[in-house]
Structures are given as C-alpha cells and as structure tokens.
Amino acid sequence: MWFKNLTLYRFNKPFTTDTETLETALADFTFSPCSSQDISKFGFSNALGKKGQALVHSAENRHLICVTKEEKILPSQVIKEALDEKVAEIEDQESRKVTKKEKDNIKDEITTTLLPRAFSRRSQTRALIMPELEMILVDSSSATKAEELLALLRKAIGSLPVIPLSYATPIESTLTQWLQAGEAPAPFEMQDEAELKSESDEGGIVRFKQQVLQEDEVLAHIATGKQVHKLALHFAQSIAFVMQSDASVKRIKFSEEFRAGNDEVGTEDPIARLDADFALMGSELVAFINALNQAFGPLEQGV
Secondary structure (H helix, E strand, O other), X not given: OOOOOEEEEEEOOOOOOOHHHHHHHHHOOEOOOOOOOOOEEEEEEOOOHHHOOOOOEEEOOEEEEEEEEEEEEXXXXXXXXXXXXXXXXXXXXXXXXXXXXXXXXXXXHHHHHHHHHOEEEEEEEEEEEEOOOOEEEEEOOOHHHHHHHHHHHHHHHOOOOEEEOOXXXXXXXXXXXXXXXXXXXXXXXXXXXXXXXXXXXXXXXXXXXXXXXXXXXXXXXXXXXXXXXXXXXXXXXXXXXXXXXXXXXXXXXXXXXXXXXXHHHOOOOHHHHHHHHHHHHXXXXXXXXXHHHHHHOOEOOOO
C-alpha cells in the first residue's frame, strides 16, 4: 500500500473518467497467469491485492490501480548451451555447417520445449491517479515499468494525455543552490546523502553518504563545476526521500509516527485498514507534491 518510489506524470487534459467507468475499462485487460507456452503476461489486478475485489480503489476522487506482470525465467545461457549442443550434433552427423536460419529455428524449438519447465516471476506496479493534482503517480523506480503501466492504461481507456513531470528550472540547479546555502526551504530538510555530477562528459560523479553536506570537502566539488543530481530530504517529518534531477522521487519512507495515525482503525478488518492507509497516504502525497511544485516550480510549459 505505502508507495516506495514516485515516477511522476502530469495530464495535458483533465482526467474525468469516474470509478465505475474506469473499472469497466480495466476489466478487459485483467491479468491472467502464463500458460505453458507464454513467455510473459501483463494485466490489471486487484488494487488492494489479494484482499481486494476491485481493479480500482477510489477515495476522495483518487484512484489506485495495479498491474501484475509474470515472466518466465529462462536464462539465455541455458538456451545457448542447448543450442550449441544441438548444432554440434548436427554438424558432426551431417558433416556440414548449420546455417543461421537453421540455428534460429532450433533456438525457437528449444525455447518452446523449455518454457513449460521454466520458473516464473511475478511483480506488481501500482499507480495513483490524482485528478486534483492533474497527475499520475507511479510507484516505480523504473521509468520503463512506469511507461508499461501507462501504455496498458492508455489502451484500456482509449486516451491518456500525460507527459513526464518537468520544471522550467533544472532540478539540479535548485538542489545545488540548496546545498550551497546549507539548507532547503521549509517544509523540506536536507539530510546526509547526495550525488554530485559534472556537466561535462569527461567529468566524474561523486557520492556522499552519512556525511555533513555543508563541509568544505563537499562544497569544493560544486566549486569545480559539479551539480547536485540526487539529494536526500525530509518532508514535514512525515516522508524521507531522495530527490533526483529527472524529477523522480526514490526511496520514499513514511515515518512510523505518521503511519501510526491509523492505529485506532486496528487490523480486525484488513480492508478497512487498507482503505484508511490509502486515504492517509493520498492526502499526504497531495501535500508533498504541492510542496515539490512550490519548491521546484514553475512547471515547464509548451511540452
């Protein structure tokens, strides 16, 4: 339930699809497990996991969705070894070289034979559609996985006019100014981790962890032309995170004190607890994103 990363997108046009319509649209693309000959399968699954019964979980006009991906684990080295063995056998028996087309056909046959015995791996990616922010927040550290989710959502609802979040002023410039000043603007607080990168191709990358970032050793790298591309921050004592120059937010951790806000709900009814946690997280993410936009804005226009 609690998001760990954010890859952020904003709408070009208002999102007006209601919960019922969205549920119906996603139902045509629900996840089903791999069959014996499937290499991978991808589709929407219950937003609240095994305890949920809906593909869309909504509260306060915020919509939580989830995609599940199953992939067969068939190491390329295993296929290569089987292919090499088969090719060597043919060449030895028939005293000729196996052509590339033949090798491709043999490789396909080997893959077909091995797939039913291959292990499979499942992963899930959640996203939060936030019409009030005109944004979609994808809980993934991978832009590729985020784009996969958006592509399936676009296919399900027919149109999804979104673009990656970006600001008119480069984020690395703002982060560098904060580090030089020795503090971030409220409600943010700098922590003890940063990555600085040279803007030139020949320049290097330097990382600091568990170190006071206002020390001369750190600031000297800025003096030589490096800029801050990653910076660990706290937001309002509720969220610890790493802000990145591509506008993604990594390694989110909601504080124990903040999450304890729903302790009175208890755990007897797991769905009620999940719903309460969703509402709590959603409200705080709204405040968090608004604060990010205030600190790094204005948004880049004309894209």
